[in-house]
Amino acid sequence: MPNALSVSSTRLISALDIGSSRITCMIAEVTDTGGLEVIGIGSYRAKGIRAGQITDMDLVRYCILQAVSAAEKKAETQIKEVHVSLSSSQVRSTLLPVEMPLRGETIEARHIQQLTAFARKAVLGQVQPNPNPNLPSSLHVMNAIPLEFVVDGEGGISDPCGMVGATLGTPCHVISTSLSSFTNLARCLENCHLVMRSASIASLAAADACLTNDERELGTTLIDLGGGTTSMVVYGGNKPCYTEVLPLGGRNITSDIANVLPTTLVHAERLKLSFGRAFIQPGDERSIIEAPTSGDPQTAEQRKISVSFLNQIIQARVEEIFELVAQRLENPQIARYAGRRVVLTGGGALLPGIKDEACRVLQKEVRIGRPFNMGGILESAGPEWATAAGLLKAGLPKHRSPKAPPLAEPIMNEPANRSAWHPIRKLFGI
DSSP: TTTTTSSSSGGGGEEEEOOOOEEEEEEEEEEESOOOEEEEEEEEEEESSEETTEEEEHHHHHHHHHHHHHHHHHHHHHHOEEEEEEOTOOOEOOOOOOOOOOOTTTTEEEEEHHHHHHHHHHTTTSSSSSSSSTOOOOEEEEEEEEEOETTTTEEEOOOOTTTTTTTEEEEEEEEEEEHEEEEEEHHHHHHTTOOEEEEEEEEHHHHHHHHOOHHHHEEEEEEEESSSSSEEEEEEEEEEEEEESOOOOOHHHHHHHHTTTOOOOOHHHHHHHHHHHOOOOGGGOOOOOEEOOOOOTOEEEEEEEEEEHHHHHHHHHHHHHHHHHHHHHSSSSHHEEEEEEEOOOOSGGGTHHHHHHHHHHHHHHHHOOOOOEEEETTTTGGGGGGHHHHHHTTOOOOOOOOOOOOOOOOOOOOOOOGHHHHHHHHHTTT
């Protein structure tokens, strides 16, 4: 590659969105103003992944190499490190109220780090009492996010640094996943001679690319509609308060079409992309299309169906996905954070009528999310690029806080202090 490494590696950020249906690599250069200019994109159909879980390491390695090579060729450079997305249905969201004594100290960043470190250990079962005995012990903690702070029982504090008090506490949102699935992904990247710089849930990465400051503050649910999974995150008060990955996505719609007609998966996907909508509209019953029956391609017959029948199949599955999301949002404490806004991202957001169907089922204001403030070849990007774009933004240089000293013995909140945490405790049953 004649122009390889023409851009300083310190100015390059690379993202790898590993989905169940497609793997996308995106390379960007950090501009002089601190922005991002995308200089290379590569995409390849995913194989060896089911519902966000790796099922064949060799196939996934091959697909990653194909996507990375395509991006490197367009960018005329080579990459060694990547920021990676996860869309495994084994992702868990846990909210833990933790508290620590201050001993008359002025609150600093290290105290906050001590609280989040304790919350991580609590989820992993490394401190007693273990608040989550039903969770598997083999977990990997991806994020520990304090939602707000409480100083001497007074809550609603966004930044306690510089304050003085006897105790400091926070409800900490801890996002974890299966240690084995995370390790398998890291090992797969290692086999591709790539180093994982960071990993993020797909919906969290998409939120970094698509949500406005007002949406983060006032309350918004972002739903990333992928091929094998649907990843959701609820933002409120400028913090992600709840995350979940549902094991349903666009592939399920394709499988439904193939099973009901019946036809092949290839033809089912073509029918979905060519004629599919998320709901039935007037006139669909008069539009007739042909679908080859499954079996021997040499003897397969063409079956005539109406577009209305096709869209009934699609609508049923789309409705199920949004109803599962609605069930999570029905909890009054989650609804308190979620507000009235929904943003759809991912390849599934390209399905015609998906926005209207989401409005009908969720009874909220819905928009299609697209990455913004992205330069280069991603300047006019669709929702399918949201996760990769968010991974790039997560890789931008940030101010690093000093390393926290050893823990100053934070504690899990006792029942006597329950009143300060009641709304959040009730939400997660703790």
